[in-house]
Amino acid sequence: MSDQTKAKKTKTITQQRRLGLILRLILAAVLVIFSIFPVIWIVSASIDPVNNLATQKLIPDNAGFENFRELINNPIFPFFTWLWNSIKISTITTVLTLSLTTMAAFAFSRFRFKGRQELLKTILLVQSFPNLLAIVALFSISKQIGDVFAALGLNTHAGLILVYLGGAMGMNIWLMKGYMDTIPRDIDESAHVDGANDWQVFSKLILPLLRPILVVIGILSFIGTYGEFIIARTLLTKRELQTVMVGLQIYTSGQYTQNWGVFSAGALIAALPIMIIYLVLQDQIVGGLTAGAVKG
Amino acid sequence: MENKNGSIGTVAKKSISSLSSFITTFIIIAVDVLLGYITYQLASMGYIPLTVVFIIIILLISAAFLIPKLSHLRWIVVGLSAWLLFSIFPILFTIYNAFTNYGDGHLISQTQAIEQITNQTYLPETGKAYEWVAYRSDDNDYLLWVKDNEGNTFIARPVESEGETRIFDVVPGENGIGEIDDEGAPVTIEGYTRLNRILAATDQNLTNIKFGDPEKTIQVRSPSEAAELLPLYEYNPDDNTFTNQQTGKIYYNQEGTWTARDGTQLIPGYNAVIGFDNFVEFATSPGLRGPLVTIVTWNFIFAAMSLLLTFSLGLLISVIYGDPHFKGKKLLRSFLIIPYTIPSLITILIWRGMLNPDLGIVNRLLESVLGISPDWFNVPTLARIAILTVNTWLGYPYWMLVTSGALQSIPSDIYEAAEVDGATGFQRFWRITLPLLLVSVGPLMIASFIFNFNNFNLIYIFINGGPPIPTATTTAGYTDIIISYVYNLAFASGRGVQYGYASAISVVLFMLIAVMSLIQFRFTNMWEEVGENV
Numbered sequence: 001m002s003d004q005t006k007a008k009k010t011k012t013i014t015q016q017r018r019l020g021l022i023l024r025l026i027l028a029a030v031l032v033i034f035s036i037f038p039v040i041w042i043v044s045a046s047i048d049p050v051n052n053l054a055t056q057k058l059i060p061d062n063a064g065f066e067n068f069r070e071l072i073n074n075p076i077f078p079f080f081t082w083l084w085n086s087i088k089i090s091t092i093t094t095v096l097t098l099s100l101t102t103m104a105a106f107a108f109s110r111f112r113f114k115g116r117q118e119l120l121k122t123i124l125l126v127q128s129f130p131n132l133l134a135i136v137a138l139f140s141i142s143k144q145i146g147d148v149f150a151a152l153g154l155n156t157h158a159g160l161i162l163v164y165l166g167g168a169m170g171m172n173i174w175l176m177k178g179y180m181d182t183i184p185r186d187i188d189e190s191a192h193v194d195g196a197n198d199w200q201v202f203s204k205l206i207l208p209l210l211r212p213i214l215v216v217i218g219i220l221s222f223i224g225t226y227g228e229f230i231i232a233r234t235l236l237t238k239r240e241l242q243t244v245m246v247g248l249q250i251y252t253s254g255q256y257t258q259n260w261g262v263f264s265a266g267a268l269i270a271a272l273p274i275m276i277i278y279l280v281l282q283d284q285i286v287g288g289l290t291a292g293a294v295k296g
Numbered sequence: 297m298e299n300k301n302g303s304i305g306t307v308a309k310k311s312i313s314s315l316s317s318f319i320t321t322f323i324i325i326a327v328d329v330l331l332g333y334i335t336y337q338l339a340s341m342g343y344i345p346l347t348v349v350f351i352i353i354i355l356l357i358s359a360a361f362l363i364p365k366l367s368h369l370r371w372i373v374v375g376l377s378a379w380l381l382f383s384i385f386p387i388l389f390t391i392y393n394a395f396t397n398y399g400d401g402h403l404i405s406q407t408q409a410i411e412q413i414t415n416q417t418y419l420p421e422t423g424k425a426y427e428w429v430a431y432r433s434d435d436n437d438y439l440l441w442v443k444d445n446e447g448n449t450f451i452a453r454p455v456e457s458e459g460e461t462r463i464f465d466v467v468p469g470e471n472g473i474g475e476i477d478d479e480g481a482p483v484t485i486e487g488y489t490r491l492n493r494i495l496a497a498t499d500q501n502l503t504n505i506k507f508g509d510p511e512k513t514i515q516v517r518s519p520s521e522a523a524e525l526l527p528l529y530e531y532n533p534d535d536n537t538f539t540n541q542q543t544g545k546i547y548y549n550q551e552g553t554w555t556a557r558d559g560t561q562l563i564p565g566y567n568a569v570i571g572f573d574n575f576v577e578f579a580t581s582p583g584l585r586g587p588l589v590t591i592v593t594w595n596f597i598f599a600a601m602s603l604l605l606t607f608s609l610g611l612l613i614s615v616i617y618g619d620p621h622f623k624g625k626k627l628l629r630s631f632l633i634i635p636y637t638i639p640s641l642i643t644i645l646i647w648r649g650m651l652n653p654d655l656g657i658v659n660r661l662l663e664s665v666l667g668i669s670p671d672w673f674n675v676p677t678l679a680r681i682a683i684l685t686v687n688t689w690l691g692y693p694y695w696m697l698v699t700s701g702a703l704q705s706i707p708s709d710i711y712e713a714a715e716v717d718g719a720t721g722f723q724r725f726w727r728i729t730l731p732l733l734l735v736s737v738g739p740l741m742i743a744s745f746i747f748n749f750n751n752f753n754l755i756y757i758f759i760n761g762g763p764p765i766p767t768a769t770t771t772a773g774y775t776d777i778i779i780s781y782v783y784n785l786a787f788a789s790g791r792g793v794q795y796g797y798a799s800a801i802s803v804v805l806f807m808l809i810a811v812m813s814l815i816q817f818r819f820t821n822m823w824e825e826v827g828e829n830v
Contacts, residue, residue, distance in 0.1 A: 024616060031613065032631045034689070038646045039634060041657060056657070100375035107371035126383055128813040130750045130779060133802040134386035136393070136786060136795050141385065144346050148337035166382020169375050227639035230752070245641050249757070252645050260649060267646065271638045278637035279630060286697045 045264035052260060067265035079266055081240055082247035085157065087273070089232075089243060090225040093161050097168040097221045098214060104169065105176035106202050110188065120173075127170030132230055138163055142235055160235050164225055172217050179213040180206065215284050223274055244270045324361045328354055349385050353377045387806075393799035395569055397552050400793045402565045406552075409566035410531055413554070417506075417525035418542050419515050426514065428522040429481040430496050431488035439488055440507040441466065441481045442514060442522055449480045452507035452514055462509050493519065529562070538562060574800035587765050587772035587781070594680070595777040599749040603741060605688040610695025611733070615725070618703055629696075636693035644757045647686045674763045676774035683775055687754055694744075702736045703729070742816040746809060755780045778805050 048060035071079045146153010188201045229245040236242050251263040335350040360369035426442035443449045453462045472486030507514045513525040529538040536549040547554035552568030555561050650656045653671045663669050672682040714724050761776035771784045786798035
């Protein structure tokens with residue numbers, strides 16, 4: 001092969017590379033537009049004072065914060081109360097879910113007892129039953145409990161959290177147990193020899209090592225609870241007790257095309273905390289996803 | 297917590313340990329007392345199934361803390377209790393409901409139904425009669441003065457009036473009663489006008505109002521007579537039948553509905569076990585089967601297409617932008633996962649606005665560029681395309697993240713070997729990358745299929761299953777999947793609320809999901825891992 005042809009070949013390869021890169025960049029641009037257009041669209045709607053789906057423009061005339069002001073000032077739709085309710089319910093549910101599942105996973109990972117496998121299998125299988133299908137039962141259980149103990153019944157946040165906790169076992173225990181199994185048991189055994197009891201082994205030795213999986217399950221549990229709306233809507237009927245997801249749906253029911261700007265402003269504020277969590281912690285979340293968690 | 301090993305025997309440690317076990321016992325007693333109180337209250341209100349669940353929970357908690365052999369249960373018992381109460385019990389309840397007629401017209405118990413039917417009355421054409429005079433207030437409140445044939449008189453308010461004595465004697469000066477005429481009827485009652493014959497005859501409400509107490513109800517029968525109402529149905533507990541006192545027709549109990557030989561039914565019926573009827577109806581009724589075939593078919597197509605589209609797009613992106621030389625990979629990823637970071641309810645609502653056929657931005661753009669305006673909400677095929685588009689948008693970032701992780705874990709020397717053997721880029725992808733990838737992400741694909749199979753949020757929020765299937769006898773739409781169909785059946789059906797039937801479909805759906813989950817568990821070796829000793 002002569003030097004000339006070699007040079008020519010290198011040149012074509014470089015050209016091919018360049019063409020490939022350009023194509024990739026164009027495709028990337030298309031994909032990015034596809035991905036973020038709806039977000040840009042509601043950002044634009046939220047600052048468009050027209051507040052109407054039909055006449056909304058991408059770059060609004062007289063952009064301003066009227067819609068946000070409406071969110072703050074409308075007493076019939078207490079948006080920020082809803083947002084606070086959601087954050088409160090999701091946080092408490094997440095903390096309790098983590099406590100319950102970590103302890104249960106510890107027992108499943110470290111103790112050998114009769115019925116252990118059967119229980120774990122049942123928990124996993126039952127998890128695949130969508131609790132939406134049992135919503136009539138959930139409603140009547142909550143009602144009956146509320147009839148004798150009002151603090152845990154219908155129209156209470158505690159009652160809703162309790163229902164959420166009922167669905168907390170399952171995949172979470174599975175993920176947690178799998179992670180715990182990778183921690184060698186020699187560690188516990190040597191601690192036992194030194195006189196530590198199970199609780200000390202769990203809290204002083206195992207728990208600190210669980211940080212990565214706690215972060216993943218915690219985030220996914222928070223996001224799942226935050227986004228849930230059917231059970232929340234069924235159990236909480238008083239407007240000031242509702243969650244932000246139920247509330248946003250109220251904005252869009254009926255004449256929602258007339259309320260588009262306010263809805264967009266609300267949607268933006270409601271989505272922001274979750275978007276930030278995702279973008280900041282995306283590496284940890286990816287780890288959790290590949291381990292088998294599906295977003296609810 | 298007890299120190300089971302007890303290897304360090306210092307006095308201090310012992311006293312701490314006995315103190316903590318004392319506190320533990322104290323807490324358990326307190327919890328048991330609280331739960332016991334709730335259980336007792338539940339039992340006294342007649343919520344028997346829930347009472348049983350609570351008793352099981354109390355026994356579990358007590359056993360875990362009081363029986364040393366079961367001490368491992370302490371770690372699980374709280375979660376387990378919540379799980380029993382809000383996962384297991386609802387499922388059992390749903391399965392039970394599937395075998396009942398629970399729903400509109402059958403919401404109450406047999407005792408309540410008998411009571412309600414026994415309270416129904418009729419106005420006999422003959423029988424104890426009264427003379428009457430009616431009084432009317434400006435707010436259209438009525439009073440009725442009556443005199444029986446023995447000359448006893450009293451005044452009655454309508455049965456609906458709350459918090460007041462409905463029957464009272466005619467005493468001048470009391471209850472606003474003024475002078476009394478020769479018959480014994482008040483000439484005036486404060487706040488009311490006495491209706492003369494003509495006014496009374498032209499009053500449209502008067503003959504419909506029931507006066508007096510529920511047990512002793514009087515209604516105006518004619519201009520000269522009022523009469524006491526009689527119970528319309530007489531219950532016979534021996535053969536559980538009702539007899540109509542007016543016509544003599546007998547109503548026999550048929551699976552919670554009292555039905556006469558000619559097919560007429562009494563309302564209300566009661567909540568009764570009806571065996572496999574719901575399942576039989578589900579399988580045989582043409583009106584129900586029609587939409588169900590459409591819905592089940594679409595359910596599978598929807599889940600499969602969603603998986604295919606999101607997986608392909610996600611994989612395509614991670615293959616194209618996966619090579620380490622591509623700069624800005626991280627930035628691109630941050631942009632592309634944005635659809636995934638927004639709670640799905642919000643994005644679905646945004647898409648619903650954007651795809652609005654008349655007002656949405658998508659159609660305004662299509663209109664001005666291509667001159668078309670597809671009706672995404674009312675044409676079945678277009679609605680399905682819209683839903684798949686939205687779901688692709690929602691789901692591809694997940695597969696982008698998962699596949700890019702999985703691709704990196706494929707060892708590069710396999711590719712080098714393939715290159716030496718002269719495989720083209722396409723062959724390498726098709727013969728090496730894809731099979732290896734499918735092995736590692738296969739279980740996640742099944743999980744994703746199951747997730748979309750039950751993707752209620754998307755279907756329900758986007759267009760609530762619409763457009764409607766015109767031939768269906770129930771609320772069913774072309775984009776409905778089983779779970780959204782069941783939800784509407786239970787809560788929003790045109791035929792009324794039908795928990796029993798909805799529960800039967802839920803049970804069938806649950807079995808479908810259980811089979812799919814078991815396949816997934818096989819793939820992941822979950823079952824084997826469960827039993828593994830680590």
